[in-house]
Amino acid sequence: xxxxxxxxSVRSVLARHIPGRRIVAVQGEPVKLRRGVDPAExxxxxxxxxxxxxxxxxxxxLLPFTEGGRLMIHLGMTxxxxxxxxxxxxxxxxxxxxxxxxxxxxxxxxxxxxxxxxVWLPPGESDPSIDKLGLDPLADDFVDQxxxxxxxxxxxxxxxLMDQSVVGGLGNxxxxxxxxxxxxxxxxxxxxxxxxxxxxxxxxxxxVLREAIAAGGTTLRDYANPEGREGxxxxxxxxxxxxxxxxxxxGTELVAMVMQARTTVYCPTCQR
DNA sequence: CCAGTATCCTGCAGGC
DNA sequence: TGCCTGCAGGATACTG
Numbered sequence: 562x563x564x565x566x567x568x569x570s571v572r573s574v575l576a577r578h579i580p581g582r583r584i585v586a587v588q589g590e591p592v593k594l595r596r597g598v599d600p601a602e603x604x605x606x607x608x609x610x611x612x613x614x615x616x617x618x619x620x621x622x623l624l625p626f627t628e629g630g631r632l633m634i635h636l637g638m639t640x641x642x643x644x645x646x647x648x649x650x651x652x653x654x655x656x657x658x659x660x661x662x663x664x665x666x667x668x669x670x671x672x673x674x675x676x677x678x679x680v681w682l683p684p685g686e687s688d689p690s691i692d693k694l695g696l697d698p699l700a701d702d703f704v705d706q707x708x709x710x711x712x713x714x715x716x717x718x719x720x721x722l723m724d725q726s727v728v729g730g731l732g733n734x735x736x737x738x739x740x741x742x743x744x745x746x747x748x749x750x751x752x753x754x755x756x757x758x759x760x761x762x763x764x765x766x767x768x769v770l771r772e773a774i775a776a777g778g779t780t781l782r783d784y785a786n787p788e789g790r791e792g793x794x795x796x797x798x799x800x801x802x803x804x805x806x807x808x809x810x811x812g813t814e815l816v817a818m819v820m821q822a823r824t825t826v827y828c829p830t831c832q833r
Numbered sequence: 834c835c836a837g838t839a840t841c842c843t844g845c846a847g848g849c
Numbered sequence: 850t851g852c853c854t855g856c857a858g859g860a861t862a863c864t865g
Contacts (some may be wrong), residue, residue: 563859595841595860620859638858639843655843674842676859690860716836725860733858821837823858 563636565620565698565730566773571642572617578644579612579624579668586661588648595637595678600658606681607632607660619694619729629684633691637676643669694729698770704763711751711759718754718762719747719820731766733823734801735773739765740825741800746832747818747825772797800826 563571584607589600610626617623622642625631634642639655645667648659653671658679660668670679682688696706707728714721721727722736731739740747743762745754754762799809804817804826813830 593841635859637842637860672842673844674858676842678860714835720836723859822839824856 563620563638563640564732564735564773565617565770566735566776568617568620568622568636568730569774571636572615572622575615575622575624575642575644578666579662580614581611582666583611583663584608584660585663588659588661589657592657592675594657594672594675595635596680598658598679603658603679603681606630606683618691619697619725620732621691621694623691630686631682633678633680633682633688634670635676635678635690637672637674637678639674640670640672640677643671645669693726695725695727696729698728698730698763698766703767704760707763708756708759711754711762712756714751716751717748717820718745718751719825721751722766723821723823728766730770733825734798735766735769737801737825737827738769738799741828741832742769744831744833747820747827749833800828802826 586608587600587604589598591597591599591601607626607630610628610630613625613627615622615624620635622634622636623631624634634640636642641653643653647665648661648667650667653669655673655675656669656671657675658670662668670677680688696703696710698707700706710727711718711721714727719736719740722731722739723733737747739762742765743758745758745762751759800815803815804824806815807813808815808828808831811828811830813828815826816829817824817826819825
């Protein structure tokens with residue numbers, strides 16, 4: 562499940578491949594992703610444009626063009642962006658959009674569950690999806706900025722962390738890990754946690770994301786980096802996916818609870 | 834305004 | 850062995 566570190570990994574790989582490359586054609590059939598995509602229509606918008614340096618905002622990949630305009634891509638649950646040496650390489654199932662580049666290579670968007678999107682943003686235009694995004698957890702002033710925001714919320718801290726309009730980029734995996742590292746129970750009301758503990762949580766968010774980026778992104782079954790390598794990097798996950806197993810710190814059996822229809826695993830001893 | 838829930842979609846694991 | 854059920858979950862529209 563791509564969260565911020567996985568998207569950042571995709572961005573950094575694309576940064577080695579696409580800047581300076583011009584799109585010469587777009588292939589694919591119309592498909593209903595999170596938003597409908599029509600490759601023929603997309604062709605009219607991006608053919609002839611040249612990729613500039615790829616960017617990332619939270620979990621959104623932004624691919625600007627030197628001529629103006631940009632592509633906004635979200636990987637959803639199962640989305641992948643891959644670079645292929647030639648357009649005739651075998652197509653993976655659920656490949657929805659293919660961009661032919663002027664050096665003969667092909668950029669592909671694949672997404673089995675179709676929770677992702679590929680959206681054209683015309684020059685000067687933005688999109689509500691990225692406009693609504695909250696704080697950047699990797700920013701230098703993140704800790705100072707986020708504590709008062711969290712303090713004003715009455716929802717369980719886990720739900721607040723998942724809210725992209727508060728902090729952009731965290732998902733179910735890294736939320737669980739950050740809460741464990743900060744020793745905070747997922748269902749504790751955000752506003753009732755002391756400022757000191759919230760600061761610790763903010764730093765834990767930064768640490769866990771930075772470690773994951775350094776490791777190349779946690780690869781579970783749905784993620785591969787854009788070169789198509791199976792980048793099975795391992796990040797040291799303490800709680801995610803470890804329900805019923807002993808806590809690495811105290812040995813207590815880890816517990817799973819469902820919040821907002823999402824499973825959260827935590828240590829009932831270490832997290833209060 | 835804020836919080837909580839249903840919905841989209843497919844692959845796969847687990848149970849019988 | 851094979852089928853069936855349920856779960857995985859990011860964003861968003863909708864309800865309370």
